[in-house]
Every structure is written in C-alpha cells, then in structure tokens.
Amino acid sequence: MGVSEKGESPLFETKVREGRTWYKLYMLSVLLGTCLILVYRALHIPANGEKGRWAWIGLSMAEIWFGFYWILTQSARWNLVYRCTFKDRLSMRYKDNLPGVDIFVCTADPKIEPPIMVISTVLSVMAYEYPTEKLSVYLSDDGGSDITFYAFLEASRFAKAWIPFCKKFKIEPRSPAAYFKESYSGPDDKLVEWMEIKRLYEGMERSINSVANSGVVPDDIRKQHKGFSEWNGNATRSDHQPIVQILVDGRDEGARDNEGHVLPTLVYMAREKRPHRHHNFKAGAMNSLLRVSSEISNGALLLNVDCDMYSNNSETIKDALCFFMDEEKGHEFAFVQLPQHYNNITKNDLYGNSLLAISEIDFHGLDGHGGPLYIGSGCYHRRESLLGKKDDKTCKFELVEKERDYKSTASALEDRAKNLVTCTFEDNTQWGNKVGLKYGCPVEDVITGLSIQCNGWKSVYFNPQRRGFLGVAPVTLEQILIQHKRWSEGDLQILLSRYSPVSYGRNKITLGLQMCYSIYCLWAPCSIPTLCYAIIPPIYFLHGISLFPDVSDSWFLPFAYVITVTSIYSLLEGLEVGYTPKGWWNEQRIWLYKRLASYPFALFDTALKQIGIAKSAFVITAKVASDEVLKRYEKEVIEFGSASLPFVIIATVAVLSPVCFIMGLVRLLFVQGVGSMGSMLVQVIICGVVSLINLPVYEAMLVRQDAGRLPTSVALISLTVSLFAYVLPLN
Numbered sequence: 099m100g101v102s103e104k105g106e107s108p109l110f111e112t113k114v115r116e117g118r119t120w121y122k123l124y125m126l127s128v129l130l131g132t133c134l135i136l137v138y139r140a141l142h143i144p145a146n147g148e149k150g151r152w153a154w155i156g157l158s159m160a161e162i163w164f165g166f167y168w169i170l171t172q173s174a175r176w177n178l179v180y181r182c183t184f185k186d187r188l189s190m191r192y193k194d195n196l197p198g199v200d201i202f203v204c205t206a207d208p209k210i211e212p213p214i215m216v217i218s219t220v221l222s223v224m225a226y227e228y229p230t231e232k233l234s235v236y237l238s239d240d241g242g243s244d245i246t247f248y249a250f251l252e253a254s255r256f257a258k259a260w261i262p263f264c265k266k267f268k269i270e271p272r273s274p275a276a277y278f279k280e281s282y283s284g285p286d287d288k289l290v291e292w293m294e295i296k297r298l299y300e301g302m303e304r305s306i307n308s309v310a311n312s313g314v315v316p317d318d319i320r321k322q323h324k325g326f327s328e329w330n331g332n333a334t335r336s337d338h339q340p341i342v343q344i345l346v347d348g349r350d351e352g353a354r355d356n357e358g359h360v361l362p363t364l365v366y367m368a369r370e371k372r373p374h375r376h377h378n379f380k381a382g383a384m385n386s387l388l389r390v391s392s393e394i395s396n397g398a399l400l401l402n403v404d405c406d407m408y409s410n411n412s413e414t415i416k417d418a419l420c421f422f423m424d425e426e427k428g429h430e431f432a433f434v435q436l437p438q439h440y441n442n443i444t445k446n447d448l449y450g451n452s453l454l455a456i457s458e459i460d461f462h463g464l465d466g467h468g469g470p471l472y473i474g475s476g477c478y479h480r481r482e483s484l485l486g487k488k489d490d491k492t493c494k495f496e497l498v499e500k501e502r503d504y505k506s507t508a509s510a511l512e513d514r515a516k517n518l519v520t521c522t523f524e525d526n527t528q529w530g531n532k533v534g535l536k537y538g539c540p541v542e543d544v545i546t547g548l549s550i551q552c553n554g555w556k557s558v559y560f561n562p563q564r565r566g567f568l569g570v571a572p573v574t575l576e577q578i579l580i581q582h583k584r585w586s587e588g589d590l591q592i593l594l595s596r597y598s599p600v601s602y603g604r605n606k607i608t609l610g611l612q613m614c615y616s617i618y619c620l621w622a623p624c625s626i627p628t629l630c631y632a633i634i635p636p637i638y639f640l641h642g643i644s645l646f647p648d649v650s651d652s653w654f655l656p657f658a659y660v661i662t663v664t665s666i667y668s669l670l671e672g673l674e675v676g677y678t679p680k681g682w683w684n685e686q687r688i689w690l691y692k693r694l695a696s697y698p699f700a701l702f703d704t705a706l707k708q709i710g711i712a713k714s715a716f717v718i719t720a721k722v723a724s725d726e727v728l729k730r731y732e733k734e735v736i737e738f739g740s741a742s743l744p745f746v747i748i749a750t751v752a753v754l755s756p757v758c759f760i761m762g763l764v765r766l767l768f769v770q771g772v773g774s775m776g777s778m779l780v781q782v783i784i785c786g787v788v789s790l791i792n793l794p795v796y797e798a799m800l801v802r803q804d805a806g807r808l809p810t811s812v813a814l815i816s817l818t819v820s821l822f823a824y825v826l827p828l829n
C-alpha cells in the first residue's frame with residue numbers, strides 16, 4: 099500500500115486489469131487480417147471498364163475506414179483501470195471538516211420532464227449521507243414554469259420528513275418515486291413510519307400531478323408563498339425576468355427538518371429569457387448556476403445531474419471526495435465522472451440504451467489514459483477547474499468551507515444573484531468561452547471536459563458496485579435517433595472546432611486519450627462506409643457480380659477470419675458486460691440504425707453548420723410516453739409509427755437485402771449456374787445477416803396492426819426503391 103509523504107495512507111486505489119495478453123494477441127491477428135484484406139483489394143481491383151470497379155473502390159474505402167476506426171477503438175481497450183475508495187479513512191481523517199457541496203439539477207420543460215420526476219431527483223440529492231449544512235441544491239428551470247416552482251416548494255416541505263426517514267433507516271434509493279415503486283421490505287417497527295411517509299408522498303404526488311395536468315397553479319396555492327408573485331406579470335417560458343428564490347436557507351437556524359436537523363439549502367433559479375436572446379441551452383443554465391451558487395453557498399465541490407437522473411447511492415459524494423482529497427494525487431483531478439445507467443431498460447435492452455460496452459469497458463480504458471469524458475449528468479467537479487483555472491499543481495482541494503456570505507439576508511442574496519443571470523450579464527465576458535461550460539456545441543459537456551483536460555487536469559472514472567445514478571432512457575426509436583444525432587453531431591463538431599482533440603489536444607493530453615476522443619468524434623462519419631457495406635454487396639449479388647474472393651481462394655481466409663473472430667469477440671464482450679444474447683443482438687441492430695438513420699443527418703447538419711447556414715440546436719429528449727407506447731416498449735416491440743425519412747431509410751435498407759437475395763438467387767439458378775455461388779458467399783452472408791437483423795422491420799410492415807407499425811407507404815417506397823436496384827445500370 100502506497101503511503102504519501104506525510105505518511106497518510108491513500109484514500110483511493112487504482113487497479114489495472116491484468117491478463118490482457120490474449121486480448122493483445124487477438125488484436126494483432128485482426129490487424130494482420132485487415133491488412134491482408136486491403137492487400138487483396140489493391141491487387142485485384144477490376145480494370146477500367148470491367149464491371150464492379152467502382153463498387154470495388156467503394157468497398158475498399160469502407161474497409162480502410164473500418165480498419166482505421168477499429169485501431170482507434172483499441173485505444174479504449176488497451177489499459178483498463180478500476181478505482182476503489184476508502185471512505186472510512188476519509189471520515190477518520192477529516193471527521194466533519196468537509197467542503198461545501200453545491201448540487202445542480204437542470205430541467206427545461208414541465209411537459210416532457212414532469213415536475214414530480216424533477217423533484218424526486220431533487221429529493222434524492224438532498225438526502226445524501228453528508229452534513230446537511232454543507233449541502234446546497236439548485237434547480238435551474240429553463241421552462242421558467244410556476245408549476246415546476248410549485249412542485250419544488252412542495253418538495254421543500256416533504257424533505258422535512260423525507261431526509262430524516264432516509265437517514266434513520268439508511269434506505270436506498272433516496273428518490274421517493276423510485277423508492278416507493280418497490281414494495282415494503284424490512285423490519286416491522288419501520289413499517290408504520292414507512293406507511294406514514296408513503297401516504298405523505300402520495301398526497302404530494304397527487305397535488306403536483308393535478309396542478310401539472312391542469313396547467314395552472316390555483317390561487318389558494320399561489321397565496322402560500324411570495325415566490326409566486328414572479329409569475330404575476332406575463333412571464334412565459336421564453337420571455338421573463340430573472341428569478342432566484344431561496345426556498346430553504348441553510349444558514350437559517352429555523353430551517354430544520356422534523357427531527358431538528360438543519361436542512362440543506364434549496365434554491366430555485368430561472369435565468370432571464372428574452373425572445374431574441376440566445377440562451378445556449380444547458381450550458382447557459384449551468385453557467386448561470388455557477389454564478390448564482392458562488393453568490394449563495396460557494397461550495398468547493400459541484401455535482402451536476404439531469405432532472406431525470408436521481409441519486410441511487412447516497413455515498414457517492416464521499417467517494418468523490420476520496421479522489422479530490424487524497425493527499426498525494428488529489429490535486430490532479432478536475433472531475434469524477436460516474437457512469438450513467440437507466441432504470442427503465444427492458445430485459446434485452448430493446449434500443450441498446452445502456453451502452454454497456456462504453457460504461458463497463460471504454461471508460462475504464464479512457465481512465466487509463468488520463469481520464470474519462472465529462473458526460474453531463476452524474477459528474478463531480480472541482481469548482482475552480484470548471485471556471486477555467488489551469489492545474490498549476492498547487493490546487494489543493496479546499497478543505498475548509500470557501501468564503502460564504504453569512505451576513506447578508508436571503509433576499510439580499512437573491513437580489514445579487516438575479517443580477518448574475520440576466521440576458522446581458524455575459525456580454526463581453528469570457529463566459530461560455532474561457533470560463534464555465536463552452537457554448538455553441540450540442541454536447542457542451544464533452545467539449546468542456548476536453549478543454550479542462552487540456553488545461554492540465556486529469557479526471558477519474560468511478561464505477562461503484564451500487565449504481566451511482568439512474569436516469570430515464572428514451573423509449574421510442576425516434577427519440578434514440580434524435581438523441582444520437584445530437585451526440586454524434588456535437589462530437590463531430592468538437593473535432594472540427596478549435597478545441598479539437600487532435601490539434602488542440604496535442605501535447606496537452608496523451609496520444610491514447612486523443613485516440614479515445616476520436617472514437618466518439620467520428621461516430622457520424624462511420625455512417626457512410628456502413629451505408630456502402632449495407633447497400634453495395636446485395637445489389638451486386640443481384641446482378642451476379644462478385645466483390646469478394648471465392649471460397650476456394652486463399653484470400654477468402656482473411657475475410658472469414660476477421661468477420662468471424664470480431665463477431666465472436668463482440669458477442670463475448672457483450673455477455674461479459676451484462677447483455678443477454680438477445681440484448682447483444684438488439685444492440686447490434688441499433689448501431690446499424692444509428693449509422694443508417696441518425697448519423698447521416700448529423701453529418702449533413704454539421705456540413706451546413708460549417709458553411710454557416712445552420713446553427714446547432716438542442717432537442718430535449720422526452721421522458722414521458724403514452725401508456726400504449728410504454729406497453730409496447732415493455733413487450734420489446736420497436737416503435738416506428740410514422741413515415742419519417744429516417745424510418746424510410748431503415749426500411750429501404752432492410753427490404754433491399756432480401757429482395758436482392760431472392761432475385762439474385764433466381765438468376766444464379768437459371769442464368770449463371772450455382773457453380774458461381776462460391777464467389778458470392780460473402781455477399782450472400784451479408785444479405786442474410788442484414789435480413790436477419792431486420793426481422794422486426796418486416797414484422798412492423800407486414801404483420802403488426804398497432805399504432806407503432808410502419809405505415810404502408812413506407813413499405814411501398816422501400817419496395818419500389820429495392821426493385822429499382824434491378825434496373826440499375828452497373829459499371
């Protein structure tokens with residue numbers, strides 16, 4: 099065990115995953131196979147005028163891309179590290195001498211982010227195992243909604259019973275919505291209190307939902323708190339004055355829970371919005387929160403969660419502190435990112451939402467190269483680093499509380515804070531550029547994390563046994579495609595921005611980390627080679643033109659080897675990280691769909707943005723769905739339902755393969771003779787796999803009658819396009 103200079107034992111431990119020799123051998127063999135494939139391509143390129151020359155070149159380019167991209171992905175698998183913390187040492191060493199923690203919850207729309215969900219998240223973070231006088235929770239409401247404010251007010255009352263209950267019985271999770279979803283288990287003496295608090299919660303839930311459903315806050319409620327006066331004018335979502343309300347002032351001796359303990363500070367904030375002022379989405383909200391919180395509580399440690407992502411583990415503040423407060427290494431770290439998990443994933447993860455290969459493998463690999471990305475929710479930050487300070491190796495984590503204003507009254511604080519969140523406050527300042535989260539990128543989190551790492555800081559990936567945070571994953575295919583369009587578009591824009599991991603990152607972060615960032619930055623361009631591979635081989639099979647070596651040819655071996663071995667490896671890895679076999683298969687399908695029907699749009703919009711025609715937007719992911727849709731989701735039936743362009747693309751690619759296969763087979767049997775089958779085997783396999791993976795699409799077109807089926811028009815379009823392949827003049 100390492101001991102620091104001062105003779106203190108460390109607060110955390112880093113373990114390297116051993117036994118990677120086999121993996122590295124596998125890697126080298128695939129690399130060799132890929133090289134052979136490329137050699138084959140170069141040696142056998144059809145002569146000018148020969149059929150299939152352009153297809154050949156297209157496939158070769160795709161293979162070069164896949165090979166290159168595959169090398170990049172290896173960087174994330176090269177050196178996996180795992181972290182564990184010693185919270186008992188932290189407690190022994192520092193007792194209650196711990197820093198202030200400011201927690202930011204962001205919400206933006208009371209319709210697609212229901213207030214009851216938002217406040218359950220708020221309550222879960224209020225109930226952390228941490229000295230409450232050091233805890234402040236801020237809600238940023240970009241919806242500027244009095245309904246959300248009302249729910250928040252209710253939460254501040256319910257907290258008086260909820261926090262002592264959580265701490266007395268040490269319950270998990272501490273989101274009341276999640277907790278009461280489970281039926282009661284525990285000793286009898288707890289049951290009475292459990293029932294009582296459940297009754298309270300359900301009462302609150304009813305009131306909030308009825309106000310939310312009616313869309314207006316009734317007058318008798320408005321009289322209960324002076325804060326509602328902010329909505330007396332004609333404040334709307336996109337046009338209102340700055341609002342800052344301290345609902346619970348932790349400095350106030352009277353602000354106590356039912357057991358007499360101090361309550362955490364609780365602040366509602368809706369930054370000023372004006373119709374013609376761009377508000378920079380979540381990044382703008384976060385920067386406002388940074389300023390407001392520095393005025394009110396000024397905690398040294400920050401936690402950011404999305405409104406749907408509740409804390410599922412009440413110990414993670416202390417875990418994070420084990421990294422920041424470690425005597426030897428603590429000063430290096432800017433942020434500690436926890437994985438994002440979801441509590442609404444179906445058994446076989448229908449839409450591949452859990453991205454387990456990323457959270458269980460990739461990010462441990464990134465940690466081995468200097469630290470994971472900042473991915474928005476579930477991330478602990480050191481305040482200075484987020485404010486743009488460079489790591490000068492003297493940044494000892496502030497143990498004692500930072501300056502906090504104990505003299506001013508709450509309303510004086512509110513007034514000062516309001517001035518910090520006006521539309522004009524950031525004009526002619528470095529906010530959004532050198533200070534705070536970066537503006538102008540749909541993935542404000544990733545670009546901000548990268549620039550922090552380029553400032554000399556490291557980050558940590560902490561993946562505890564008990565999940566740290568659980569969120570709501572999208573439940574329709576359309577939502578997934580939209581979310582991934584935002585992500586892939588944002589990541590690609592980072593590559594093209596002045597903060598590019600390739601150029602700006604040079605000599606600032608390690609080569610390994612540069613490669614890891616590129617994996618995500620290049621999601622969008624992967625769409626083109628995937629489209630090539632899904633379309634070209636079937637069409638050429640239909641026309642009887644072989645694009646791959648004959649089975650009897652020894653050049654067939656590298657193709658067979660690379661395809662088989664990487665598929666088997668992918669399956670094994672999927673099972674290792676926790677997918678069911680079907681879940682793995684679903685995830686393959688979703689990757690295909692993202693590459694066919696989400697990333698191309700990201701590519702297109704990025705191109706428009708580069709030439710200055712478009713501006714990037716942030717489409718918020720819906721966290722609610724109708725009962726019908728939910729029922730289908732729970733039965734693992736893919737939701738289509740409309741004739742949108744992405745679905746037309748998916749359907750067309752899906753239909754093309756079997757159509758080409760059947761027509762091509764007929765041609766083989768009657769025209770060419772089955773003897774030429776051997777030279778077509780790879781193309782047949784591609785048609786077969788694409789058809790198999792698309793079984794749900796055929797079902798959605800031909801069998802299903804529910805509202806989530808594919809409209810007949812889509813079926814007709816896709817069939818027409820596929821038949822068109824028959825008359826396509828190939829050269």
Ligand SMILES: O=c1ccn([C@@H]2O[C@H](COP(=O)(O)OP(=O)(O)O[C@H]3O[C@H](CO)[C@@H](O)[C@H](O)[C@H]3O)[C@@H](O)[C@H]2O)c(=O)[nH]1
Pocket residue numbers: 204205206207211238240378379380383403404405406473474475540541542543581584585588716717718719720
């Ligand atoms: O103008 C806006 C838009 C969004 N949000 C909030 O940002 C969060 C994330 O939005 P969501 O629609 O849920 O996006 P996701 O794709 O689920 O979010 C992931 O990706 C985003 C970047 O694309 C990050 O901001 C998030 O933290 C990360 O969890 C939510 O709490 C929103 O309320 C705002 O506060 N203001």
Ligand SMILES: [Mn+2]
Pocket residue numbers: 404406569570719
């Ligand atoms: Mn979300």
